[in-house]
Amino acid sequence: MTTDNKSLRPSATFSQHVLDEIHRAADEGIYEIRGFGAKRPLPNFDDLVFLGASMSRYPLEGYREKCATDVVLGTRYAKKPIELKIPITIAGMSFGALGANAKESLGRAATAMGTSTTTGDGGMTEEERQASKTLIYQVLPSRYGLNPDDVRRADALEVVVGQGAKPGGGGMLLGHKITARVAEMRDLPEDIDQRSACRHPDWTGPDDLKIKIQELREITDWQIPIFIKVGATRVSYDVALAVKAGADVIVVDGMQGGTAATQDVFIEHVGIPTLPAVRMAVDALQELGMHRKVQLIISGGIRSGADAAKALALGADAVSIGSAAMVALGCNRAVFIEDYAALGTAPGYCHHCHTGRCPVGITTQDPQLEARLQPEQGARWVRNYLSTMVLEIQTLARACGKSHVLNLEPEDLVALTVEAAAMAKVPLAGTDWIPGSNE
Amino acid sequence: MGTRTCHRVYLGSLMTTFDLNTDSVRALNQSLHDASSGHTSVTKPGGQHCIACGIDAALEVSIDGHVGYYCAGMNQEAHITITGNAGPGVAENIMSGTVRVKGNASQYAGASGHGGTLIIEGDASSRCGISMKGVDIVVAGSVGHMSAFMAQKGRLVICGDAGDFLGDSIYEACIYVRGAVGELGADCIEKEMTDQHVQDLTQLLAATGIDAAADEFRRYGSARKLYHFDIDHANDY
Numbered sequence: 001m002t003t004d005n006k007s008l009r010p011s012a013t014f015s016q017h018v019l020d021e022i023h024r025a026a027d028e029g030i031y032e033i034r035g036f037g038a039k040r041p042l043p044n045f046d047d048l049v050f051l052g053a054s055m056s057r058y059p060l061e062g063y064r065e066k067c068a069t070d071v072v073l074g075t076r077y078a079k080k081p082i083e084l085k086i087p088i089t090i091a092g093m094s095f096g097a098l099g100a101n102a103k104e105s106l107g108r109a110a111t112a113m114g115t116s117t118t119t120g121d122g123g124m125t126e127e128e129r130q131a132s133k134t135l136i137y138q139v140l141p142s143r144y145g146l147n148p149d150d151v152r153r154a155d156a157l158e159v160v161v162g163q164g165a166k167p168g169g170g171g172m173l174l175g176h177k178i179t180a181r182v183a184e185m186r187d188l189p190e191d192i193d194q195r196s197a198c199r200h201p202d203w204t205g206p207d208d209l210k211i212k213i214q215e216l217r218e219i220t221d222w223q224i225p226i227f228i229k230v231g232a233t234r235v236s237y238d239v240a241l242a243v244k245a246g247a248d249v250i251v252v253d254g255m256q257g258g259t260a261a262t263q264d265v266f267i268e269h270v271g272i273p274t275l276p277a278v279r280m281a282v283d284a285l286q287e288l289g290m291h292r293k294v295q296l297i298i299s300g301g302i303r304s305g306a307d308a309a310k311a312l313a314l315g316a317d318a319v320s321i322g323s324a325a326m327v328a329l330g331c332n333r334a335v336f337i338e339d340y341a342a343l344g345t346a347p348g349y350c351h352h353c354h355t356g357r358c359p360v361g362i363t364t365q366d367p368q369l370e371a372r373l374q375p376e377q378g379a380r381w382v383r384n385y386l387s388t389m390v391l392e393i394q395t396l397a398r399a400c401g402k403s404h405v406l407n408l409e410p411e412d413l414v415a416l417t418v419e420a421a422a423m424a425k426v427p428l429a430g431t432d433w434i435p436g437s438n439e
Numbered sequence: 440m441g442t443r444t445c446h447r448v449y450l451g452s453l454m455t456t457f458d459l460n461t462d463s464v465r466a467l468n469q470s471l472h473d474a475s476s477g478h479t480s481v482t483k484p485g486g487q488h489c490i491a492c493g494i495d496a497a498l499e500v501s502i503d504g505h506v507g508y509y510c511a512g513m514n515q516e517a518h519i520t521i522t523g524n525a526g527p528g529v530a531e532n533i534m535s536g537t538v539r540v541k542g543n544a545s546q547y548a549g550a551s552g553h554g555g556t557l558i559i560e561g562d563a564s565s566r567c568g569i570s571m572k573g574v575d576i577v578v579a580g581s582v583g584h585m586s587a588f589m590a591q592k593g594r595l596v597i598c599g600d601a602g603d604f605l606g607d608s609i610y611e612a613c614i615y616v617r618g619a620v621g622e623l624g625a626d627c628i629e630k631e632m633t634d635q636h637v638q639d640l641t642q643l644l645a646a647t648g649i650d651a652a653a654d655e656f657r658r659y660g661s662a663r664k665l666y667h668f669d670i671d672h673a674n675d676y
């Protein structure tokens with residue numbers, strides 16, 4: 001009997017991907033652990049467009065009239081706030097998840113561009129401290145490698161409450177990535193699966209956190225800014241509580257944010273997208289009269305100058321990139337195809353950071369694979385990418401008549417979908433309708 | 440700066456006194472961070488937080504009274520004595536030196552400590568030694584539940600009793616208990632107390648001035664069953 005094409009109707013509920021996943025679960029008896037961020041479609045910054053200047057507003061001349069990009073972070077309490085030349089920072093990624101060459105590349109690029117980079121779970125490496133003029137040191141629940149010498153030589157501290165890929169979850173580093181150096185930095189045996197804690201060991205709520213931050217300020221003699229990073233969930237409350245706890249800077253990481261290894265169910269089903277998170281965070285700061293006094297950094301799926309400009313227009317002071325910086329370093333680039341194939345994937349589809357066999361040498365501790373990413377080349381790529389993003393932000397800001405990128409405002413934006421209009425609280429294009437606001 | 444006074448004691452070494460009823464914790468900590476040696480006496484701490492945290496020198500600090508959160512946090516090299524009770528997170532992330540609490544300690548004492556020694560002459564509350572990474576903690580009294588949770592390295596010595604879920608998800612840290620132990624945490628088991636362990640513990644007790652016979656203790660550590668995720672162990676988590 002031949003197949004009747006009319007009977008080959010796929011199920012929308014049980015799509016091929018769903019069927020494959022059930023088969024995989026039946027075979028393996030464990031959830032899928034993977035890297036990268038959410039893969040499903042989500043409302044995002046593509047659903048917003050800028051209203052360029054016209055009769056009522058003057059544009060600025062590209063290449064001639066100045067459009068400044070500098071930003072100062074940590075003006076609330078710190079004696080030495082961070083001065084950045086561009087409003088794009090490099091997000092926290094751990095040594096362990098990333099190899100030393102990747103960390104060094106990011107540090108060199110950030111330094112050349114006048115911006116900051118961030119440590120991750122696993123502590124600060126000498127390479128990244130040397131490579132990064134401005135280095136943010138994360139204080140994470142695991143406290144791996146946390147020590148006061150590094151606290152004192154950091155340019156800011158970031159207390160990580162959560163991250164967008166897995167708000168409410170801890171880190172995971174599978175045994176095959178735990179080399180002797182990684183194990184030593186974390187005070188753990190080699191080769192074991194490391195489950196980093198999801199809660200801090202010495203504080204539980206915002207009242208405790210306030211005292212924890214006081215301690216960090218005392219240890220650093222009130223010199224450097226203290227950031228609080230949250231995964232985007234109950235953003236309004238979290239931002240208000242972070243302000244109350246004494247943050248200089250709040251980092252809100254939307255659900256498109258990446259990770260080196262977490263359960264797929266976490267990545268795809270926990271947290272809210274970056275787009276509504278920005279607006280909720282800005283509204284919370286404005287309600288407290290703290291907008292621009294406590295700076296807001298937005299991250300989670302920022303890919304381009306357009307994404308960054310839209311986040312700034314909605315009220316962020318800066319954006320932070322993680323996955324996009326890795327893509328600039330060569331993640332998912334169509335080279336070493338046979339090594340992608342060995343992982344059962346292909347360029348464009350790879351999310352195999354958790355395996356430690358990164359074909360392009362970024363998320364690996366294997367010396368041969370790591371050698372594929374030379375810090376000089378990596379730094380060049382990230383620098384080029386950051387420069388492009390900055391030019392894009394300036395292009396959009398000048399088109400809206402702004403001489404500083406932080407002068408972009410919500411009034412410069414309209415939404416292309418009803419969902420985006422409701423989430424960003426800007427009108428649906430062609431209407432004055434902001435769903436939920438002025439009906 | 441209030442009534443801070445300096446006066447000389449034996450052989451010319453400088454004794455600095457801070458009365459925290461009038462002097463600020465900020466002024467005290469700045470002075471401790473600026474010093475490279477000497478003895479500082481702190482009076483009337485009044486349960487204030489973050490006293491004597493972030494010291495990075497072999498100073499002597501004696502605190503006469505009760506302290507709040509994170510006293511002696513991230514200590515390096517200093518020898519700090521608290522003649523009173525300590526609030527949550529005393530000596531959190533300690534790297535080296537000694538912190539001695541002559542009274543009781545609240546939650547998370549010695550949390551994530553990397554080195555040095557924490558001695559609690561009274562009892563410690565829950566989560567004592569949580570996430571510890573090399574510190575030695577000696578408690579003359581008892582400890583609360585979830586002590587040594589996710590403990591990675593170092594020794595937790597409990598001369599009294601231990602609450603439930605002791606050593607839950609423990610890695611390579613070593614726990615000694617003299618009294619009763621509640622329910623053990625996931626992957627924590629009793630292990631053989633060898634002559635070597637008795638000898639090590641005898642030395643540690645002697646060094647910390649805690650009067651107890653090492654051969655009366657039992658030893659607990661990791662069964663190492665959760666080191667690699669195995670679906671057949673999922674119910675153990």
Ligand code: SF4
Pocket residue numbers: 035036326330331332333350351352353354357358359360361362363
């Ligand atoms: S190419 Fe490397 S960094 Fe990119 S997803 Fe694959 S393993 Fe991760």
